[in-house]
Amino acid sequence: DAKTTQPTSMDCAEGRAANLPCNHSTISGNEYVYWYRQIHSQGPQYIIHGLKNNETNEMASLIITEDRKSSTLILPHATLRDTAVYYCIVRVAEFLVGGNQFYFGTGTSLTVIP
Amino acid sequence: DGGITQSPKYLFRKEGQNVTLSCEQNLNHDAMYWYRQDPGQGLRLIYYSQIVNDFQKGDIAEGYSVSREKKESFPLTVTSAQKNPTAFYLCASNAQRSVTEAFFGQGTRLTVV
Numbered sequence: 001d002a003k004t005t006q007p008t009s010m011d012c013a014e015g016r017a018a019n020l021p022c023n024h025s026t027i028s029g030n031e032y033v034y035w036y037r038q039i040h041s042q043g044p045q046y047i048i049h050g051l052k053n054n055e056t057n058e059m060a061s062l063i064i065t066e067d068r069k070s071s072t073l074i075l076p077h078a079t080l081r082d083t084a085v086y087y088c089i090v091r092v093a094e095f096l097v098g099g100n101q102f103y104f105g106t107g108t109s110l111t112v113i114p
Numbered sequence: 115d116g117g118i119t120q121s122p123k124y125l126f127r128k129e130g131q132n133v134t135l136s137c138e139q140n141l142n143h144d145a146m147y148w149y150r151q152d153p154g155q156g157l158r159l160i161y162y163s164q165i166v167n168d169f170q171k172g173d174i175a176e177g178y179s180v181s182r183e184k185k186e187s188f189p190l191t192v193t194s195a196q197k198n199p200t201a202f203y204l205c206a207s208n209a210q211r212s213v214t215e216a217f218f219g220q221g222t223r224l225t226v227v
């Protein structure tokens with residue numbers, strides 16, 4: 001089962017920052033937070049991941065709270081092409097018998113408005 | 115280019131027929147996964163494999179079967195026992211013993227008529 005909670009939908013004005021929250025209150029110490037997005041009828045695309053420090057790459061920034069119970073994905077200057085469903089996932093990185101698979105919830109549908 | 119390939123993109127089958135969806139990766143990844151996605155829903159895990167000749171059931175394995183005879187390939191068979199097979203199917207892979215992301219194929223849309 002998915003271990004994260006996200007709002008069902010959000011809107012953002014084009015050019016503004018999009019802040020997508022995720023609650024993962026039961027996260028374990030060895031679990032990473034990953035963000036993916038999916039544009040309609042395509043495979044999900046990796047955005048960013050982190051353990052406890054804030055992370056930034058060319059696509060987005062990931063802010064993880066100090067207690068690690070929640071995180072926020074920030075798209076600094078949203079464009080129309082950022083309209084997609086965004087998934088927040090927690091996952092252990094170590095090899096485990098039984099797997100360390102990626103569990104997806106229903107995600108947040110972000111609509112960027114012109 | 116390295117990547118993960120699913121074929122075909124669209125597939126139509128008659129009710130009661132088994133159908134096999136292909137997933138191939140040339141990323142040298144140990145782990146491979148199959149997900150199902152229904153309209154307006156998130157991805158649900160069907161099966162996953164951590165190593166050749168081994169695979170595990172996910173949350174919705176009933177009516178599906180898989181094999182992992184080669185590291186590069188993880189085909190999914192949708193059997194006649196699957197009650198609602200019409201869906202979008204996604205395959206993914208990742209390097210198991212690391213924090214790297216999972217790479218996804220572009221999906222196969224299966225329609226059973």
